[in-house]
Amino acid sequence: MLSATMLARTALSRGITAQHLCKNVTLYMNELTATGSGSPTTKPLMLMLPWLGSRPQAVDKYCEIYFRTGFDVIVVESEVKDFLWPRWGLDRGKTLLDLLLSDRFMSRPLLVHAFSIGGYTFAQLLVHMSHDQEKYQEFANRIKGQVYDSLVVGSLEQMATGLGKTVFPRFETLIKQISLLYFTIFKTQTVDHFNSSIDVFWNNPVRAPALMFFCENDVMSHAQTVEKLIDYWKKHGMDVSVKKWEDSTHAAHLRRREGPCTRKPSSLGLYQNQRQTSGLKKSSQKSVRSNNASWSEKKVQKNVGGSVLSSIQWKKMHNEP
Template sequence: MSSGLATASGPTIHKISKSITLYQNNLSAAPAPPAGTARPLVLLFPWLGARPQALLRYWQLYLKAGFDMLTVESNASQFLWPRWGLQYGAEILEVLQREGFDSRPLLVHAFSIGGYTFTQLLVHMSREPKRYLSLTDRIKGHIYDSLVFGSLEKMAIGLGRTILPQLEFLVRWAALFYFWLFKSYTVDYFDVGIATFRNSPVKAPALFFYCENDAMCDHEGLGTMLEEWKRQGREVWSRKWTESTHAGHLRRHPEEYLSTLDDFLQHLNIRAHM
């Protein structure tokens, strides 16, 4: 881990790797964890190309609540060549089992394609359940904001809108052709990931934020999966809007978003101080 850099706003920033950053809570106003317990850690998986300014409100929210935060960025190459995504997932799991991380209660908050990146962790956890049993049990809740869900075309739309919005149509069709051409290296991996997510080894309560006008999410299909989870006995929370913005629900609907999130965190009871 690189040396820490203290910021004016309080947290100390540690660059663990090029794409993984720890924000260590030094805010004087932040509640301290109870004696003898580890400070809870948020695993934040941003949307593709998310800028620091866009994530600032989430950082402030969680740091103020007493969490430390591990931001795990995604790269389009990990999506286009899923083997790299799986390798990246293994790297993240290795970090979470290091000293200083290995006893922390965990809260996952994944946006858009960040849900895909987190799914790569789930694939490893499903394949080696005994190895990752302790880590699985440490995940106390998982939150999905604007999950990319549905057909390959939904995935291709997401790539077009994030990589080259001006040429979204061309990127979409190029991506679909690419997926068809390299099916055994892409689509087959996606199918494994989708099946793993549907049967996630993480049984902790889940919260989904989504909307009906999101071109990157089949909201009806997602709703069906959430009902399946409920029938399996899983605890599922959700907040759906008729109209909103992909990965922009907090900006569009701040009161509802924050109220739902706060209720969920209160229910999980993992904040440093309630």
Template sequence: MMELFFLSVYLYRNRVTIYKLIMILKQFHRSLYISELGKHASFSQMEAKTSAKESQVKPIVIMLPWLGASEKATEKYAQLYRSLGFNVIKKDSEMTDFLWPKKGFENCKNFLTQLEDNTQPIVVHSMSIGCYFYSLMLLAMENEPEKYANVAKNIQFQVCDSPVLGTLKEMAFGVSSMVTNNSAMRALMKMVTLGYFSLSKPFTVKYYDTVIELIKYRCPAVPSLLMTSKNDPMACPEAFQSFVKAWEDRGCKVTTKIWEKSEHARHLHNHPNEYKALITDLLKVGFKIESKL
């Protein structure tokens, strides 16, 4: 906590505003991922505009990947679902969706607006920061139930892969891990992020508390799959188990998978056969599954 105090003093003395700090974090992230974000940061119109015939017969997977996920990496998930007979709509997140929740909330509502007329069953598959974006979707649907009624009622399954659960320290570590693999830079980014949380508490931390409580206690009561690993530094084991219990108490039929060793949001890569089996077993409860893999 002393490091956080001294960082706050430094930021104050140097008149580093919240906005400037967001720009610093955002620019640092862009310097590492600009080529990927430039291609994949927005709603994919190509994936959304499936033919009318296809959209009438195929259920939809809304895929919410981790921050900076490459097209090559996310395509493996999309192929898995397509092989099971689903259309896939992917929505990438930006760093500012998390660092400035109000912006993320607006982006979320824009995304949901494009799904308003959908009548097909929906599977939500969120990963890492994508789980946070999913919580923003739930907040929007709760705030405007009539507007997003079609989306809400059609969510039939939900998958949360590597949710970042725990304290602000886990969140800060998550942010630092999303932008760099360098241990020294991670430590610096974690300190800067904690400082940012401290300075922006009314606009960030309170928002995080709201959406975490919402997704934990007021999520859709549908069959669900939660995945994490024991060596994931972004997931507190106690917080994960509390999350599972809350969903079970909510009425969700919850399947959990906790690997002994598996990298954050890399479970499909590390355990491909088991991962595919988990998804297939979840979905065959509600859909006729004929895998083409």
């Protein structure tokens, strides 16, 4: 039987059906939009990793953007226990990786969209890939783009702050102090693993173009650290587009700036002709850092990169005329 959360998401749009795959993992199948060849085995798949404690109605808005562009969406919800005891998170990462490598999904191109702690969940998947890059190279090549919104990066104190704000906001200070004490006592099982995961994320085995959303006033996402990560990726040949705000809200940039981009999807600029020897062309999208950008349709396409890729670009990905 579908949970209340799944029922809420099932009803978000006609032509969308939900299927529970495993714990905290739900597939939303889009029967509304054709994708060129129409083959379910090559239909684009969005891997969405929401923020901790995300409400279905909030995640639905992002799902709708991708539904209108022809994606099916897999939503993977994070749990605080996977962060507090990383071994569990690592096990979940392996389960998710095995799922995406199963016969049902093994030939489908992927786009990753991770919010906040969802980036940590994806990092656990990357850890397994880094242990045997040759084995997982084909899977890495299937990922055509990666979007990161409000990554939880910075000091251990900022991680503890994030727990306080998302788990028990009324007791934020207390939870922060308890978390710091916990990380100190269980350093080997937590902090050491965090550092290993961070190192893998910086040296990301997925080389697909990336789009980063962040702001300067986010206490859970250290802007200077995000910028260092972006610079590091660029120096190592990754195509990275950037949208930075001076004042915004953690994992809620869309809510703060709803407009044409949420009604009519544009192109991310992350995807190019798959026939290129490099696998992907350089995106013509320039990295932009704007403090007060307009979210008009033209500005979205030029400055933000839009929300999703165009059907024309998907045809190029599949070598279709």
